[in-house]
Amino acid sequence: MITRFLTAAVLTPDGSYSFAEPANVAEAHGVNPWVALAYLIAGVCFILALRGLSSPATSRAGNRYGMVGMLIAVITTLITHFNASIIEIAIAIAIGGTIGFVIARRIAMTAMPQLVAAFHSLVGMAAVLVAGAAYANPGAFDILVPHLNANGLETMVINPVSRIEMALGAAIGAITFSGSVIAFLKLNGNMGGAPIMLPMRHVINLGTLIAILVLTAMFAIADPAPEWIFPVVLLLAFIIGFLLIIPIGGADMPVVVSMLNSYSGWAAAAMGFTLHNTAMIITGALVGASGAILSSIMCKAMNRSFISVIAGGFGAEDTGGGDGAVKVDRPWKRGSAEDAAFMMSQAEQVIIIPGYGMAVAQAQHVLREMSDLLKEKGVTVKYAIHPVAGRMPGHMNVLLAEANVPYDEVFELEDINGEFAQTDVAFVIGANDVVNPAAKTDKSSPIFGMPVFDVGKAKQVFFLKRSMGGVGYAGVDNDVFYMDQTMMLLSDAKKMVEEINKSLAD
Amino acid sequence: MDFISILSIFVMACFVGYYVVWSVTPALHTPLMAVTNAISSVIIVGALIAAASTGAQTAKWLGLVAVVLASVNIFGGFAVTERMLAMYKKKEPRAPKKSEGDEA
Numbered sequence: 001m002i003t004r005f006l007t008a009a010v011l012t013p014d015g016s017y018s019f020a021e022p023a024n025v026a027e028a029h030g031v032n033p034w035v036a037l038a039y040l041i042a043g044v045c046f047i048l049a050l051r052g053l054s055s056p057a058t059s060r061a062g063n064r065y066g067m068v069g070m071l072i073a074v075i076t077t078l079i080t081h082f083n084a085s086i087i088e089i090a091i092a093i094a095i096g097g098t099i100g101f102v103i104a105r106r107i108a109m110t111a112m113p114q115l116v117a118a119f120h121s122l123v124g125m126a127a128v129l130v131a132g133a134a135y136a137n138p139g140a141f142d143i144l145v146p147h148l149n150a151n152g153l154e155t156m157v158i159n160p161v162s163r164i165e166m167a168l169g170a171a172i173g174a175i176t177f178s179g180s181v182i183a184f185l186k187l188n189g190n191m192g193g194a195p196i197m198l199p200m201r202h203v204i205n206l207g208t209l210i211a212i213l214v215l216t217a218m219f220a221i222a223d224p225a226p227e228w229i230f231p232v233v234l235l236l237a238f239i240i241g242f243l244l245i246i247p248i249g250g251a252d253m254p255v256v257v258s259m260l261n262s263y264s265g266w267a268a269a270a271m272g273f274t275l276h277n278t279a280m281i282i283t284g285a286l287v288g289a290s291g292a293i294l295s296s297i298m299c300k301a302m303n304r305s306f307i308s309v310i311a312g313g314f315g316a317e318d319t320g321g322g323d324g325a326v327k328v329d330r331p332w333k334r335g336s337a338e339d340a341a342f343m344m345s346q347a348e349q350v351i352i353i354p355g356y357g358m359a360v361a362q363a364q365h366v367l368r369e370m371s372d373l374l375k376e377k378g379v380t381v382k383y384a385i386h387p388v389a390g391r392m393p394g395h396m397n398v399l400l401a402e403a404n405v406p407y408d409e410v411f412e413l414e415d416i417n418g419e420f421a422q423t424d425v426a427f428v429i430g431a432n433d434v435v436n437p438a439a440k441t442d443k444s445s446p447i448f449g450m451p452v453f454d455v456g457k458a459k460q461v462f463f464l465k466r467s468m469g470g471v472g473y474a475g476v477d478n479d480v481f482y483m484d485q486t487m488m489l490l491s492d493a494k495k496m497v498e499e500i501n502k503s504l505a506d
Numbered sequence: 507m508d509f510i511s512i513l514s515i516f517v518m519a520c521f522v523g524y525y526v527v528w529s530v531t532p533a534l535h536t537p538l539m540a541v542t543n544a545i546s547s548v549i550i551v552g553a554l555i556a557a558a559s560t561g562a563q564t565a566k567w568l569g570l571v572a573v574v575l576a577s578v579n580i581f582g583g584f585a586v587t588e589r590m591l592a593m594y595k596k597k598e599p600r601a602p603k604k605s606e607g608d609e610a
Contacts, residue, residue: 036507039551042548043519046545046548047522047523047526049541049545050523050526050527050530050538050541050542051526051529053530053531053534053537053538053541054529054530054531055531056531056533056534056591056594056596057596059534059537059591059594060588060591060592062541063537063541063584063587063588063591066541066544066545066584066587067584069545069548070544070545070547070548070550070580070584073548073550073551074550074551074554077550077551077554077555078554078558081554081555081558081559082558083558083560085557085558085566086558088557088570089554089557089558089570089573092557092570092571092573092574092577093573093574093577094577095574095577096573096574096575096576096577096578096579096580096581097577097578097580097581098581099577099578099581099582100577100578100579100580100581100582100583100585101581101582101585103578103582103586104581104582104583104585104586104589105585105589107586109590112536112540112586112590115582115586116536116539116540116543119540119543119578119579119582119583120543122547122575122576122578122579123543123546123547123549123575123576123579125572125575126547126549126550126553126572126575126576126579127549129553129556129568129569129571129572129575130549130552130553130556130568130569130572132564132565132568133552133553133556133559133564133565133566133568133569133572134552134556134565136562136564136565136568137556137559137561137562137564137565137566139559139561140555140556140558140559140560140561140562140565141552141555141556141559161509257539258539261539261542261543264543264546265542265546267546267549268546268547268548268549269516271549271552272512272516273512273516274552275551275552275555276507276512277551277552278515279548279551280548280549280551280552281512281515281516281519282515282519282522283545283546283548284516284519284546285516285519285520285522285523286519286522286523286526286527286542286545287523287542287543287545287546288520288523289520289523289524289527290523290527290538290539290542291539291542293524293527293528294527294535294538294539297532297535385532385533387532392535392536392539393532393535393536393538393539394532394533394534394535394536394537394538394539395536397532397533397534397535397536398536398537398590398593401590401593401594401595402593404593404595406595406596406597407533407594407595407596408596408597409597410533412532412533
């Protein structure tokens, strides 16, 4: 092994692949150990990029590692495949890079979930195109092997293992693409958040998946593989991606986005297998694992099983909302901005529980001003974030960070939940289900079992909400509204906080 | 490289990914998704090989389109991650500084 590597190094000091000669095909992969090493370093850089995210202090250095890794991978590929096409390639990179850069600069932080979904669709499509290119020109990808055909003539065919990898990579890429497009349309509001339920959809989906697998196996085994198999696998994969996501409701979108993140990784890994490229395989595995872990965290935070999310249908009440309406006979107290300002300025500790409603009202900046005013009065202010606050994992943290809330004032559910008993004021703004005690007490509730904030333990609760009518994503009533220590602040979140700030400043 | 060596790399990388991702603080899960998005565009390697290939014109054009798509993702993904990470700041003794004040 070692001697083979050394000889190879001596034989090709210029670092060029010799894929032009079919006789060398089996040997061609990793012929130059320097090239293999460069891709390995790129892979390690990607690991360090994720590792950096373990704390905000190291995160930016991590992101730089990611950029360096990508640069190494791209430059290595360009050097080993240098020819006249470099000009077209440079133009292609310039076009894509400019588009990407401009989008990244302009996008609003509230729109991050849509953006990520859109980006996933591009990775998926790129995987499909690369697989298509490998199918159209297998020689360029070093995946041809000699093969005796029925007439006893030696011909070059695509290596059967590569055929499986290609077909799977293309299929996963296609699913990622069409699934992400639907997720984007739902998140962006171009398509209603309500699930679309087709009759017999489980049978259709399962049948399509089995068909994809059977056709992939045929693609590998058949001699020669019929021309139609590869395009049909692709077509079925595009359809299944679409079918899988349309029945999933708006409330489950964080899981879906994470899941598609995972798929885009597996697609890259499958293509890495085809190309025998370590950077792609390592990255694919990292991204695949990352997306899978995030989906499982999201599922746990909603107490939903992954299977039930995939099966779809949750969030059907999203647009209707009428049935779970508040029972009018229960008394509740209405508070004013002055009440809230007075109580909070007298408090020792205030915990703010923001939800997506806060982001919709664009109230994060005035909220930060409110906590600044309180801090000036000697009040300790903390933010409590539920894992499903916002529309994707960690979304609320980004929105608060954008409003200049220091990250060491922001706490996760399990870190802060024990503190409510020693807290004077819990300030709920634009959140609902995540503070609903029904999740602990009411077995029939759709959110039963979901971990929630124990705001009821705080001495005083202010619940900022647009009206008593709308009752959150899950469409369930919330006992917190009717507790003795709760005061409802019914108004637009931004307007109400501005009024509170005015009376705090006086 | 034979299939088993590649598979070994893949399996090991899955484990590395599992442990590294669990160590990511939940506050940074959105940047995590943005950056994984950017790095999964390493698929550009395949796109570049196709774009630089000679022979089949279809493969070349598919490759070039894939290069454009992957570039959108690479530049967009890293830039948006950078933008988000620059917002995360530690508590400061009330001195409004510019956005670069967090790297210590």
